[in-house]
Amino acid sequence: MKIVVDREKCIGAASCIGVASNVFELDEENKVVVIDQYGADDETILRAAQSCPVKAISLEDEDTGEVIFPD
Numbered sequence: 001m002k003i004v005v006d007r008e009k010c011i012g013a014a015s016c017i018g019v020a021s022n023v024f025e026l027d028e029e030n031k032v033v034v035i036d037q038y039g040a041d042d043e044t045i046l047r048a049a050q051s052c053p054v055k056a057i058s059l060e061d062e063d064t065g066e067v068i069f070p071d
């Protein structure tokens, strides 16, 4: 699963980090960065994406490019 983050949208709410702290981190600008794409299982990463209040996290199928979230 490919994780795409939209840093323009991110408001630093950190809910994604609360769900998947091994995958997401806030940088010095208080914007999300992906630190380890494989730091959690797909289900956890999906929950993290769903938890974002501004939908700054999108997920794509790595092989087909199909958008998994938001659906």
Ligand code: SF4
Residues within 6 Å of the ligand: 009, 010, 011, 012, 013, 014, 015, 016, 017, 024, 031, 032, 051, 052, 053, 054, 055, 056, 057
């Ligand atoms: S939950 Fe959304 S807004 Fe909050 S840090 Fe993560 S990506 Fe940014």
